[in-house]
Amino acid sequence: MKLSQLTEGVEFTLVQGSLDTEITDIIYDSRKAGPGLLFFCIVGTQRDSHDFAADCAAKGISALVIQHDIDLAPLAGVTVLKVENSRYAMALMSANLFGNPSRSLTMIGVTGTKGKTTTTHMIKSVLEAAGRKVGLIGTNGVSCPAFHRDTANTTPESYELQKIFREFLDAGCDTALMEVSSQGLMMDRVAGIHYNIGVFTNLSPDHIGPGEHASFEEYRSWKGQLFKRCDVGIVNIDDPNTEALLEGHTCRLVTYGHSEGADYRAGDYELLRTQDFLGVKFPVTGKDKMEVQVNMPGAFSVHNALAALCVGKELGLPDEAIHAGLASCVVKGRVELVPISKKFTILLDYAHNEVSTESLLTTLRAYKPNRLVVVFGCGGNRSKLRRYGMGEICAKMADFSILTEDNNRFEKIEDILADIREGMNRGNPDAPFVEIPDRLDALHYAVDHAQPGDIIAVIGKGHETYRDRMGEKTPFLERELLEEYAAQIGLE
Ligand SMILES: CC(=O)N[C@H]1[C@@H](OP(=O)(O)OP(=O)(O)OC[C@H]2O[C@@H](n3ccc(=O)[nH]c3=O)[C@H](O)[C@@H]2O)O[C@H](CO)[C@@H](O)[C@@H]1O[C@H](C)C(=O)N[C@@H](C)C(=O)N[C@H](CCC(=O)O)C(=O)O
Numbered sequence: 285m286k287l288s289q290l291t292e293g294v295e296f297t298l299v300q301g302s303l304d305t306e307i308t309d310i311i312y313d314s315r316k317a318g319p320g321l322l323f324f325c326i327v328g329t330q331r332d333s334h335d336f337a338a339d340c341a342a343k344g345i346s347a348l349v350i351q352h353d354i355d356l357a358p359l360a361g362v363t364v365l366k367v368e369n370s371r372y373a374m375a376l377m378s379a380n381l382f383g384n385p386s387r388s389l390t391m392i393g394v395t396g397t398k399g400k401t402t403t404t405h406m407i408k409s410v411l412e413a414a415g416r417k418v419g420l421i422g423t424n425g426v427s428c429p430a431f432h433r434d435t436a437n438t439t440p441e442s443y444e445l446q447k448i449f450r451e452f453l454d455a456g457c458d459t460a461l462m463e464v465s466s467q468g469l470m471m472d473r474v475a476g477i478h479y480n481i482g483v484f485t486n487l488s489p490d491h492i493g494p495g496e497h498a499s500f501e502e503y504r505s506w507k508g509q510l511f512k513r514c515d516v517g518i519v520n521i522d523d524p525n526t527e528a529l530l531e532g533h534t535c536r537l538v539t540y541g542h543s544e545g546a547d548y549r550a551g552d553y554e555l556l557r558t559q560d561f562l563g564v565k566f567p568v569t570g571k572d573k574m575e576v577q578v579n580m581p582g583a584f585s586v587h588n589a590l591a592a593l594c595v596g597k598e599l600g601l602p603d604e605a606i607h608a609g610l611a612s613c614v615v616k617g618r619v620e621l622v623p624i625s626k627k628f629t630i631l632l633d634y635a636h637n638e639v640s641t642e643s644l645l646t647t648l649r650a651y652k653p654n655r656l657v658v659v660f661g662c663g664g665n666r667s668k669l670r671r672y673g674m675g676e677i678c679a680k681m682a683d684f685s686i687l688t689e690d691n692n693r694f695e696k697i698e699d700i701l702a703d704i705r706e707g708m709n710r711g712n713p714d715a716p717f718v719e720i721p722d723r724l725d726a727l728h729y730a731v732d733h734a735q736p737g738d739i740i741a742v743i744g745k746g747h748e749t750y751r752d753r754m755g756e757k758t759p760f761l762e763r764e765l766l767e768e769y770a771a772q773i774g775l776e
């Protein structure tokens with residue numbers, strides 16, 4: 285494709301070279317440089333890849349996009365364009381490269397601090413029950429009827445995203461359903477995409493720190509950007525931040541929640557528990573009257589299910605599909621039961637911060653277990669606030685805690701555990717707990733010491749398939765490890 289076609293709709297200055305330059309692909313990592321390619325120089329959080337421009341030229345790159353001036357002397361024969369923001373330009377030019385695939389798909393974006401993954405899976409389940417072909421992008425990877433693969437980011441870089449949309453279309457999908465993170469919005473990964481439907485789950489402090497967001501207000505305002513890029517905004521009316529987040533929105537709003545005035549309003553929910561099953565049932569009033577059953581537990585499942593129900597309604601799907609989708613949705617690592625014993629319930633959940641831990645433990649407590657036991661750790665090289673917060677919540681809310689590793693990355697486990705202990709001390713200095721640094725030993729301990737009627741929540745890793753120690757990721761599939769251990773000890 286000629287550079288002139290790639291730049292359609294993009295504001296730029298031609299610094300040198302020609303727009304007739306033929307481009308075969310776009311890259312944003314200089315290590316992949318070669319002839320025929322267009323490299324985007326990006327000012328990142330760690331590196332400024334304008335520093336690699338000369339290296340790319342030496343490897344025969346055909347064109348470069350820059351956002352600030354650089355030394356042109358080593359760039360003879362390379363076409364150079366200057367834009368105001370490389371990441372923004374990369375999003376638009378990637379869309380052009382792949383033929384603007386999002387314009388041919390029903391686009392649904394879900395944002396919020398918690399519930400994005402679960403809600404997207406519920407929406408997918410509803411849409412598929414209605415016969416729609418859905419491509420899904422989020423923390424659990426990219427999937428569609430033709431393939432599944434992992435992603436580095438919840439919301440991938442714009443180039444990857446546009447490529448995925450093209451793959452979805454080629455695989456016969458009619459809908460792209462995706463988690464839209466605040467970083468995805470802030471870093472222009474989703475620039476140029478217009479959504480038919482945007483969904484807001486909830487908001488609480490998270491992702492605030494170096495390289496992420498400067499403040500809660502900034503975080504909130506980025507999430508709110510989705511509602512300036514969609515036709516219909518489906519929003520949680522119960523969240524105290526909804527009004528501020530929607531400031532300047534341009535979409536039509538549909539509200540859901542427990543509050544009076546919600547377009548789709550949930551009444552009191554009933555907890556459902558059988559062996560290997562935790563769920564909820566609740567009535568819906570407002571724009572419609574329905575009785576809904578969801579095969580995921582607790583208060584937050586009511587909100588997530590309501591959001592999925594609203595999407596189904598907005599797309600005009602039949603009620604049968606909404607019922608069937610919500611009753612059969614399973615999300616890997618999100619309140620995922622591992623049925624290894626008739627005596628107790630053990631489940632995996634991705635809760636890895638204070639808010640989701642509190643929300644999960646509140647939910648599980650409502651099922652009145654004999655004891656509520658939690659197995660958890662916290663990631664290394666990530667916000668320390670999570671350690672204090674999770675420690676505090678578990679000390680206050682669990683009957684017993686088993687402290688262990690999460691992804692240590694480059695930090696010492698003893699240091700992470702010490703921070704968690706400090707948090708536990710703040711929450712309840714008398715809270716009973718043990719420390720078992722090796723997570724596999726911790727899982728075995730939890731099973732060995734389980735009492736009849738216990739609910740054991742193994743949290744933090746959810747769907748992850750590895751543990752990261754010193755940057756080395758080794759396989760760690762909690763579901764399989766628990767099943768293997770149960771078989772090994774002949775658990776009934
Ligand atoms: C802080 C952050 O968001 N960083 C993201 C960002 O990287 P960056 O800007 O820091 O990149 P950098 O290391 O400074 O490098 C700048 C540029 O130099 C290039 N480079 C670098 C080295 C080299 O030799 N040659 C070269 O060309 C890099 O390819 C890059 O284009 O752009 C990268 C490419 O898109 C992302 O993968 C990366 O996500 C990192 C891994 C990350 O952890 N991000 C988190 C904070 C995040 O985005 N999370 C959200 C959601 C979480 C949730 O709520 O679920 C997400 O959407 O994943």
Ligand SMILES: Nc1ncnc2c1ncn2[C@@H]1O[C@H](COP(=O)(O)OP(=O)(O)OP(=O)(O)O)[C@@H](O)[C@H]1O
Nearest residue numbers: 397398399400401402423584633634635640643644
């Ligand atoms: N609506 C909700 N409100 C609060 N907590 C929730 C909600 N939905 C799910 N959770 C809890 O938060 C955890 C994370 O949920 P989920 O993965 O769906 O959210 P997410 O927004 O994708 O999170 P993350 O950004 O951390 O990947 C769940 O395992 C559950 O414990």
